[in-house]
Amino acid sequence: xxxxxxxxxxxxxxxxxxxxxxxxxxxxxxxxxxxxxxxxxxxxxxxxxxxxxxxxxxxxxxxxxxxxxxxxxxxxxxxxxxxxxxxxxxxxxxxxxxxxxxxxxxxxxxxxxxxxxxxxxxxxxxxxxxxxxxxxxxxxxxxxxxxxxxxxxxxxxxxxxxxxxxxxxxxxxxxxxxxxxxxxxxxxxxxxxxxxxxxxxxxxxxxxxxxxxxxxxxxxxxxxxxxxxxxxxxxxxxxxxxxxxxxxxxxxxxxxxxxxxxxxxxxxxxxxxxxx
Numbered sequence: 558x559x560x561x562x563x564x565x566x567x568x569x570x571x572x573x574x575x576x577x578x579x580x581x582x583x584x585x586x587x588x589x590x591x592x593x594x595x596x597x598x599x600x601x602x603x604x605x606x607x608x609x610x611x612x613x614x615x616x617x618x619x620x621x622x623x624x625x626x627x628x629x630x631x632x633x634x635x636x637x638x639x640x641x642x643x644x645x646x647x648x649x650x651x652x653x654x655x656x657x658x659x660x661x662x663x664x665x666x667x668x669x670x671x672x673x674x675x676x677x678x679x680x681x682x683x684x685x686x687x688x689x690x691x692x693x694x695x696x697x698x699x700x701x702x703x704x705x706x707x708x709x710x711x712x713x714x715x716x717x718x719x720x721x722x723x724x725x726x727x728x729x730x731x732x733x734x735x736x737x738x739x740x741x742x743x744x745x746x747x748x749x750x751x752x753x754x755x756x757x758x759x760x761x762x763x764x765x766x767x768x769x770x771x772x773x774x775x776x777x778x779x780x781x782x783x784x785x786x787x788x789x790x791x792x793x794x795x796x797x798x799x800x801x802x803x804x805x806x807x808x809x810x811x812x813x814x815x816x817x818x819x820x821x822x823x824x825x826x827x828x829x830x831x832x833x
Contacts, residue, residue: 561600561803564785566716567739568686568693570661572629574780575802576601576787578745584610590791591617595628597800603743603787605633605666606651615655630657633666633697634682636833639674641681648685663691664719668703671832675703676710683713695719697745698828701734708738719743721825722784724754724775724818732782743785748775750824759814767805770798777802778815 563571577594579587579602587610591602595617604614611632618628632655638647648663663682668675675696682694695717696703708714718735722728722744735742748755748771755761755771764774772788772795779786780802788799807815 561598562780564741564783566693566741567714568716570629570693570716572662572693572717572741572785573599573601574785575599575776575800576603576629576631576785577796578603578787578789579610579614580605580608580745580789582608582610582789582791584613586791587613588616588620590796592620593793594796595621595623597797599796599800600627601629601631601787603631604655605664606635606638606647607633607666611651611654612656615657619656625657629661630655631662631664632660633664634678636667636669639665639669639672639678641677641684644678644681645685645690648690652690659689660691662693662695662717664695664697664717665699667698667826667831668696668700668828669832670703670829676706679707679711679713683711686713693717695740697743698831700828701731703828704734704738704740714738715740717741717743717785719745721746721823722779723747723749723824724757724760724778724815725749725820725822726824727816727819729819732784741785742783743787744779745787746824747779747784747786747788748772752824754818757818759818763807763811763814767807769805773798773802774807775815777805777807778812781807781812 697719
């Protein structure tokens, strides 16, 4: 089994740098897919209340027979559950669905600036962490000014900021902000949702040189940048392929050539505009 590197968070917890995501996996397929990922060697599972498959994630974990202490489980607060008390109630519901006593990481899924409740939500997260219901707390899709409000008005620096990040949207400024404050950066849509990233001639050429796929090269680029990634697939061969990132290394020249693919193009919503 490949040893996946761990990243130490500012909470003191260690998160596997490579995880398995379950976004858009149908609940009917989730338990079996999670179990397969765990059999391959993944120990980090990323889900969310919004995905509607937490119960099936929990089923897959139980069916795997793997000790809870060997797993890192993330879930995210649904956008309808912002607020100090509502976010804590939502976490209780997630724990019940997952069949767990705690999660390793609980994230605010979106800042929802129009609602302007993310500071109160974060205070609820701090209380949930103090109660032992989550080992670490973090955010998703936060911009620098959202983080600055948390720094000014609350006591805890997020352990993680999960943002859209791939070769066409490299988020250099946000990665720098996160790094300055000791926040780990997680990349969602790390291979660009199959919308042109892994088909770039630059990536195809590097993949051919290393006898790897474009997805593997792109994920390896993330790993070498220090990003945490959690690719999603329901295909066993692809789940296995995405795990095989640690038997090759990209050169500085190859890393730089992928860096030149920046387009500043989002596939998902703008966090400063998204309020649903």
